[in-house]
Amino acid sequence: xxxxxxxxxxxxxxxxxxxxxxxxxxxxxxxxxxxxxxxxxxxxxxxxxxxxxxxxxxxxxxxxxxxxxxxxxxxxxxxxxxxxxxxxxxxxxxxxxxxxxxxxxxxxxxxxxxxxxxxxxxxxxxxxxxxxxxxxxxxxxxxxxxxxxxxxxxxxxxxxxxxxxxxxxxxxxxxxxxxxxxxxxxxxxxxxxxxxxxxxxxxxxxxxxxxxxxxx
Amino acid sequence: xxxxxxxxxxxxxxxxxxxxxxxxxxxxxxxxxxxxxxxxxxxxxxxxxxxxxxxxxxxxxxxxxxxxxxxxxxxxxxxxxxxxxxxxxxxxxxxxxxxxxxxxxxxxxxxxxxxxxxxxxxxxxxxxxxxxxxxxxxxxxxxxxxxxxxxxxxxxxxxxxxxxxxxxxxxxxxxxxxxxxxxxxxxxxxxxxxxxxxxxxxxxxxxxxxxxxxxxxxxxxxxxxxx
Numbered sequence: 001x002x003x004x005x006x007x008x009x010x011x012x013x014x015x016x017x018x019x020x021x022x023x024x025x026x027x028x029x030x031x032x033x034x035x036x037x038x039x040x041x042x043x044x045x046x047x048x049x050x051x052x053x054x055x056x057x058x059x060x061x062x063x064x065x066x067x068x069x070x071x072x073x074x075x076x077x078x079x080x081x082x083x084x085x086x087x088x089x090x091x092x093x094x095x096x097x098x099x100x101x102x103x104x105x106x107x108x109x110x111x112x113x114x115x116x117x118x119x120x121x122x123x124x125x126x127x128x129x130x131x132x133x134x135x136x137x138x139x140x141x142x143x144x145x146x147x148x149x150x151x152x153x154x155x156x157x158x159x160x161x162x163x164x165x166x167x168x169x170x171x172x173x174x175x176x177x178x179x180x181x182x183x184x185x186x187x188x189x190x191x192x193x194x195x196x197x198x199x200x201x202x203x204x205x206x207x208x209x210x211x212x213x214x215x216x
Numbered sequence: 217x218x219x220x221x222x223x224x225x226x227x228x229x230x231x232x233x234x235x236x237x238x239x240x241x242x243x244x245x246x247x248x249x250x251x252x253x254x255x256x257x258x259x260x261x262x263x264x265x266x267x268x269x270x271x272x273x274x275x276x277x278x279x280x281x282x283x284x285x286x287x288x289x290x291x292x293x294x295x296x297x298x299x300x301x302x303x304x305x306x307x308x309x310x311x312x313x314x315x316x317x318x319x320x321x322x323x324x325x326x327x328x329x330x331x332x333x334x335x336x337x338x339x340x341x342x343x344x345x346x347x348x349x350x351x352x353x354x355x356x357x358x359x360x361x362x363x364x365x366x367x368x369x370x371x372x373x374x375x376x377x378x379x380x381x382x383x384x385x386x387x388x389x390x391x392x393x394x395x396x397x398x399x400x401x402x403x404x405x406x407x408x409x410x411x412x413x414x415x416x417x418x419x420x421x422x423x424x425x426x427x428x429x430x431x432x433x434x435x436x437x438x439x440x441x442x443x
């Protein structure tokens with residue numbers, strides 16, 4: 001659905017047309033769920049926050065300017081919901097819940113399993129780094145990278161200048177890239193250790209552990 | 217400094233919520249709580265504006281207008297402050313780009329400009345006028361400070377009621393703008409009552425409430441301004 005259709009739906013909803021809400025809910029729900037999952041670190045918490053976001057949208061619909069853009073407006077509300085939630089919970093980094101259910105048993109010798117494990121590890125690294133970034137950097141990066149908003153829209157949501165938003169997002173990007181490169185080094189070391197163990201088995205020697213280096 | 221190419225490089229960072237983004241929406245349930253439509257909000261804002269002006273007029277009537285109200289010394293500052301606060305209010309609360317509230321630079325401009333626009337007429341009308349004692353006692357300025365604050369609180373409360381839920385970003389700064397403008401309206405009101413032209417008295421007793429209400433407005437912005 002293109003943005004103009006969504007904006008028209010919000011205009012109608014702001015004027016009292018309840019049917020506009022159905023369209024908005026259908027289109028915005030997955031986007032807001034993903035956004036709040038990235039911000040809170042938990043899909044379970046994000047579910048509740050999305051419901052709160054739609055409730056606040058309903059209460060604030062009269063403030064939506066005629067002919068305005070609904071996406072940045074909604075993201076601003078969702079961000080406020082997350083801020084209130086974080087303040088209420090007094091969240092610390094160690095309290096963030098993992099978005100994924102946990103590591104599954106993956107056959108590292110299988111190509112698909114290896115790719116899946118690498119992707120899952122990368123996602124965990126990104127989530128961990130995001131949770132430790134200053135909130136200003138995290139907000140800017142998430143809005144630009146994952147939500148696909150323009151720099152000007154992100155600046156309006158965050159109450160900052162476009163230059164400040166770009167700078168914050170870039171700093172977040174550098175931190176994430178450094179963390180991902182470091183994790184790839186570790187994954188490469190693990191793969192090398194696993195390969196060394198397999199070769200030792202084929203030659204009849206006791207296999208070394210695949211992780212944590214080779215025992216003496 | 218990040219430019220467009222570097223921002224495009226962001227795509228190499230994987231998305232930890234990729235699976236979540238693919239979920240479909242459940243059936244929508246319209247919240248049962250009532251909410252104002254856009255037309256309702258506009259009616260509320262218009263009523264609040266009328267009440268705010270009426271409050272100033274009531275206060276001026278209670279404390280009796282100054283006898284030299286038709287003099288230029290009285291009228292010109294009031295006219296300038298009224299014009300400045302009205303223009304600034306419209307500038308600050310109008311929808312900006314893409315219907316969003318105006319940006320942080322516009323808010324900072326208003327917060328910086330209003331005190332200056334208050335001080336300049338004060339400096340002009342106080343030329344050649346001897347300064348007197350300035351203090352918190354009623355006859356030394358405390359009375360005018362109290363009345364100015366009281367006059368400004370009315371517009372601040374009405375504006376807060378009309379604008380609640382409208383500050384989607386930087387709510388403290390936007391609330392402070394509302395407070396500053398309410399304080400300036402209060403200064404208009406007290407200037408219609410108090411005939412003093414002493415610089416210290418005008419700056420402190422008539423001007424300090426502008427800063428005081430800015431702080432109160434900022435608190436409102438944080439507590440009730442965000443949607």
